[in-house]
């Protein structure tokens with residue numbers, strides 16, 4: 336009888352172990368091939384990308400593609416960004432332990448989790464209520480208690496917790512929202528995709544002595560930043 340129980344237990348446990356091992360292996364090769372190979376060398380960023388279990392942030396039907404080199408749909412015509420873009424934007428923020436970061440566009444919560452591995456507190460604003468709730472649930476299940484989510488229009492930032500050492504914008508407006516510049520701390524960094532509705536430039540902004548300097552990083556494709564009526568900012 337005891338042997339039968341053991342056998343049944345093994346039949347239950349082995350597939351579970353195999354699946355999670357597969358994800359570990361896929362995540363490790365995602366970091367090596369898609370991120371390290373493309374020149375990102377910041378070990379803190381690489382470690383964060385190795386730690387966060389991306390498959391929890393991807394809808395069930397796309398989970399088998401969670402570690403592939405592409406963005407994936409998360410519902411409401413929105414996407415979870417390609418892993419390389421998440422790493423690249425995070426790398427440009429040059430984050431230090433204990434810092435405070437603002438994210439615009441919580442989406443799945445994946446980028447927020449990567450940030451949460453690197454800094455003290457993450458504040459994230461999402462305009463689609465259902466996505467905000469789902470991200471909250473995923474982050475709670477994974478014990479990310481340093482991510483704070485608010486539902487609303489991120490164009491205005493999140494004034495109550497400003498200034499921020501870093502701001503990351505993951506939906507694209509046609510211009511840099513002035514409130515975000517204002518909410519950036521002295522010495523702060525911001526990455527933001529700015530441009531047309533389909534193609535944009537990823538900009539890196541730095542605030543020094545009250546002035547914001549900007550450089551182009553690369554070309555990107557992000558979903559549009561919208562207002563409460565659904566029109567593009």
Ligand code: SAH
Pocket residue numbers: 413414415416439440441442443444445446447460461462463466487488489490505506558559560561562
């Ligand atoms: N960072 C996300 C990817 C975000 S996709 C992740 O890791 O999964 C862009 C997100 O920005 C979408 O969820 C979209 O609903 C949201 N968004 C668009 N306009 C916004 C606005 N004005 N304020 C806040 N969020 C916005």
